[in-house]
Amino acid sequence: MSAVEALKAARAAGVELALDGDDLVLIAASAPPAAVLDALSRYKAKIVSLLRPGRDGWSAEDWQVFFDERAGVIELDGGLSCPETEAQAFACCVVEWLKRNPERSPAGRCLGCGDREHAHDPLLPYGTELNGHVWLHSRCWPAWYAARKDRAVSALAAMGINAPVGRPMKPEEQPKHPPSGVTRELRTAKNQFAFQRQMKGG
Numbered sequence: 612m613s614a615v616e617a618l619k620a621a622r623a624a625g626v627e628l629a630l631d632g633d634d635l636v637l638i639a640a641s642a643p644p645a646a647v648l649d650a651l652s653r654y655k656a657k658i659v660s661l662l663r664p665g666r667d668g669w670s671a672e673d674w675q676v677f678f679d680e681r682a683g684v685i686e687l688d689g690g691l692s693c694p695e696t697e698a699q700a701f702a703c704c705v706v707e708w709l710k711r712n713p714e715r716s717p718a719g720r721c722l723g724c725g726d727r728e729h730a731h732d733p734l735l736p737y738g739t740e741l742n743g744h745v746w747l748h749s750r751c752w753p754a755w756y757a758a759r760k761d762r763a764v765s766a767l768a769a770m771g772i773n774a775p776v777g778r779p780m781k782p783e784e785q786p787k788h789p790p791s792g793v794t795r796e797l798r799t800a801k802n803q804f805a806f807q808r809q810m811k812g813g
């Protein structure tokens with residue numbers, strides 16, 4: 612089991628995880644299975660880093676909530692099968708990651724091939740006014756964009772958000788992570804829960 616899998620198992624068991632400094636706080640309606648607690652304890656340091664916001668301001672937890680929300684909206688709108696819904700929700704995550712992790716490059720040189728502008732081969736700005744641009748030859752854009760997408764996919768995978776792999780998940784395998792509205796309610800009402808544990812940092 613990896614840290615990401617431990618986190619998923621905890622969510623599936625109805626455990627809410629939060630950070631208190633370097634400590635990991637677990638909240639659940641009832642005591643989680645011992646195997647889940649063991650895994651959380653073993654991977655605590657890594658899990659704390661998964662829950663901490665990354666360079667783009669979102670933690671792995673935030674990405675999971677975003678994925679679940681997108682999947683919920685797509686499911687309501689489209690009546691798609693589960694793998695299709697997940698594939699679309701994953702695509703939304705990739706777009707969001709690219710938006711939150713913009714790249715910039717100085718004008719006058721192609722970020723793809725490193726070459727300069729030529730009369731027959733101009734450099735074009737790709738990006739938005741808000742986030743800045745990268746400069747590329749139009750022929751260099753597809754490879755650059757494919758590499759960016761690969762980076763998005765691996766960054767998301769490192770946080771436990773994966774493209775679905777062709778096989779529909781069985782209901783008992785589905786994560787039971789509550790949507791963010793419910794999560795907030797859980798947070799405000801957390802003292803009512805029977806199970807709460809703080810795993811000390813260090």
Ligand SMILES: [Zn+2]
Binds near residue numbers: 721722724726747
């Ligand atoms: Zn180029």
